[in-house]
Amino acid sequence: MKKIIAAIIIAIGGGFSVVQAQTQEVDRTVKEDTIWVDYKTRYTSSFWDNFYVEADFAGRMLMGAEDTHLSFGSRLKPGFGITVGKWFHPDFGVRLNFGGARLKGWNSGPTGIYAYDDGWVEGFDPVQEYWKGQGVDTQNGYRQDIKYYELNADFLFDLYNVFTSHNRLNRKWTAQGYVGVGMLRAAKYHGMEDNVKVGLRVGLIGNYHITDRLGLHLSVGSEITDANFTGELGKGNKFSGILNGTIGLSCRIGRQGYRVVRLVPQRQLAALNNAISLIRTEQTVSGDTIVMKERMATGSLLIPSVVFYPGKNEFNEELQMVNIFRIARYMMRYKDAKIAIVGNTGGTDSRLARRRAEKVRDLLVNKYGIFPQRMEIRTYDVNAKYGVTGYEQSVNFTVIE
Structure with a gap:
């Protein structure tokens, strides 16, 4: 009997040992x-890597309060854009853009470019005289017809990568935002004198990569500048807005990609x-x-x-x-x-x-x-x-x- 009891105790003890050993193994x-x-992932590349160029067809229009006197179609005018850009990181890059276009608007206030310039004297405004010659009643305002060029510097950021880290580098579709600053120069045209202003820019870009090198893109953006850019007098601290949309082709040039470094x-x-x-x-x-x-x-x-x-x-x-x-x-x-x-x-x-x-x-x-x-x-x-x-x-x- 004692042997049986001892065997049971040993078996129970052995069972506990097995359970304890398995628990230790699991732990x-x-x-x-x-x-x-x-x-902490870092992406590195040579300065000469990840460049691209773009050529755009643009449509632009003035967005001032008085410009609504003209129809949407009358204000929308064609333009062009050429861009060189570089991505320093999958999340951000920079670009330089040069473009040009015509702008059509309406001014119901005083005419002229500046209160004192070579073509403007008391009682004579070259802009007003020009539009009178075109049959426009300048007492109720006059049309603005502007030729201008712009040079812009933008900071780009990838909107997809802001929200997820999945598939950061090789996507057919990408979406970016941009903020930047531009220098706008109105040409001497239809009574306008040379006029240089600074504008602030913001917009969105959508890209589709047709191949590893060639892509198609659409963008929409706006620019705010001094109201005097359009040749209007007496605007004080008011601003003029320019709405622009572009469609074009982009081409990646040189070596593309990043070296991925993971820091632990x-x-x-x-x-x-x-x-x-x-x-x-x-x-x-x-x-x-x-x-x-x-x-x-x-x-x-x-x-x-x-x-x-x-x-x-x-x-x-x-x-x-x-x-x-x-x-x-x-x-x-x-x-x-x-x-x-x-x-x-x-x-x-x-x-x-x-x-x-x-x-x-x-x-x-x-x-x-x-x-x-x-x-x-x-x-x-x-x-x-x-x-x-x-x-x-x-x-x-x-x-x-």
């Missing part, structure tokens, strides 16, 4: 496999080095390597897990591919072993969990040549089954034979 798994690395905080780099050291100290066999120091029993949870980004079917390859490699080594060492690839549903819906498990299985098959018949796809809450935390957003592995 060690969580500590090793849930290292999150907060990379020192404490996280130390964690990565520790993980690598653990792998290097694993037991090895001549001509082959193994992931475990011994073959694991059926139902055991294998140490590596693959941690995915929350809510996504993607993971940090630099950190997690080593864990897939460790599973592949185990399967290579024990060639008759079979495993279940478990998509963890703890904090994730079963559909996404299954897709994650299938992605890992495909990597084991296509990258390491593991037969798919040796693997099964399963989904369940690993956290609840093993009574642990830290396995959220993961794919795990258990021995089934």
